[in-house]
Amino acid sequence: MLRELIKKLNPKVYDRADKKFGVSKILKVNDGKPVYIKDVDGYEVVGNLWSRESLAKIFNVDKKDLMFLLLDAIEREGKVEINDDLKDLYIKDNNINDWPIPIYYEKDAGPYITSGVVIAYDEDYGYNLSIHRILVKNDRLVIRMVEQRHLHFLYKKALSEGRYLDIAIAIGVHPSILLAASTSGDIYFDEYKMASILNKVEVFELDNILVPEAEFIITGRITDKLEDEGPFVDITGTYDKVRKQPVIEIKNLYRKEKPIFHALLPGGVEHKTLMGLPQEPRIFKIVRNTIPTVKNVVLTTGGCSWLHAVVQIEKRTEGDGKNAILAALAAHPSLKHVVIVDEDINIYDINDVEYAIATRVQGDKDIVMIKGAKGSSLDPSSDGLTTKIGVDATKPLKDREKFKKAKIPGLDI
Structure with missing residues (x-):
């Protein structure tokens, strides 16, 4: 079963490696890209298998639809x-x-x-x-x-x-x-x-x-x-x-x-993907209870796919961004920082998210800070309690035209 899946991923091939540090060196150098090692103490070893890109390939969906794929699986009962x-x-x-x-x-x-x-x-x-x-x-x-x-x-x-x-x-x-x-x-x-x-x-x-x-x-x-x-x-x-x-x-x-042994690099892209991606449907569902027009959620790789989230909404009323912040923080107790953005922001492009923060946020109006909250034990900066921050990077409903990105006719990017 696993052998057939690996073929679809076209992994980079190595002849051999030592199981003490040798496998991890190969995984680290190729972090996020599948690898196959022919011989580790007489066994075949694979790693870096399941990034968002490879999961999208196996399940035949667009990367941005993976969260919805899992949401559907959670809400239905299979056999x-x-x-x-x-x-x-x-x-x-x-x-x-x-x-x-x-x-x-x-x-x-x-x-x-x-x-x-x-x-x-x-x-x-x-x-x-x-x-x-x-x-x-x-x-x-x-x-x-x-x-x-x-x-x-x-x-x-x-x-x-x-x-x-x-x-x-x-x-x-x-x-x-x-x-x-x-x-x-x-x-x-x-x-x-x-x-x-x-x-x-x-x-x-x-x-x-x-x-x-x-x-x-x-x-x-x-x-x-x-x-x-x-x-x-x-x-x-x-x-x-x-x-x-x-x-x-x-x-x-x-x-x-x-057999083929699956080695999963701690702290690598695969670890972050498998740990973070399945949490996104839970955040989506709870935010949806408050903001029915929520569009998508991602736990970002830079935030270890655990501590940072970006939530995309269709803003209908002023205050939607703040309510989405509170709902997201409640949905995933380990969440430390969350950014709420509009539909025109690509949540998978950190530069686009930063653009929203740069052009749509005023610190005294758009940042929510919650001190003394229970945080993640995985956060090395936390002593058990943490300060959680939400950033409302949505456009105000008034004068929205001045926030509209310029476009070139015939160019759809």
Whole structure:
């Protein structure tokens, strides 16, 4: 499955690389552009797969329509098919340390699984899919779980019921699974069903849990044992701190006969895309409750696809821009700065956004500042609380003609 997708992306090919810093060097040099490495300790490795451009290509949509593609998938309920024949694709493996799991950066605590989709099942809430960084420590794993995430809730629920949480970790999956696993919904949200709207989803039972087709699969359970996790680089490209995090006991290791390992560079374009893009529909929906004429939303790459957003609206009344600011900040609690622009501004062109700020903003009238708000733990400048800023870069309804961009007849740019 992954092999066919890679061919469509026409990646840059490398003969070999070391899993300690060698893979990450290639990914960093080609950040945002797909690469394929023929030999990393005897395995094939790919990375930089899923940028906005490559996702648009795979799903056959324009880049600006990706947010609407995900919005449609969230609002509809798909169907998941069980195909037990998929189990025949896999063989058991013995030693995870033989897998080409990279060490990415200088101070990393060890090899990290960064593209693994963690699959958990709970009798009350159903299946949950999510992505977490996972440190490999010889015969066990240590998983970083943010307390607000659903997996952490299910883990604590399992411990309160006197059991460990059984999970599977799928590495090298279709991007529909990755996008669904990165999407924020309520505890009953079914990521499998969302993914099936984007692309056909087939699952099969492996060690009593339903898993999708993947290149590598780990089964195990999250225990109550805690070990140091970190340091490790997060989405901002800076080091996150060391914490005590839960240990995963490995039950079984599975892989395809000739698997391809998906290496995801922390802080790279792919990381930012998969983390940020699925949040945009949530921002759009909540802004739409306040401003029905909202047109589009983007979490910008320069803002780590997490801390900065641009929201495009059709302004109908004065104050729409300010209301859109408040709605966007409420929709994505990690958001630090948001800019509201008109329909004539290309939200994917940071120069056009800056143009709107330069020509349509007066600081004493158009900037909203909220002090002492809960911020993102990923922001290295935050001490837990942050100052959030909204910029209303929309044209006033009065005298709009003087803000109109000049055009040349016959030139549509």
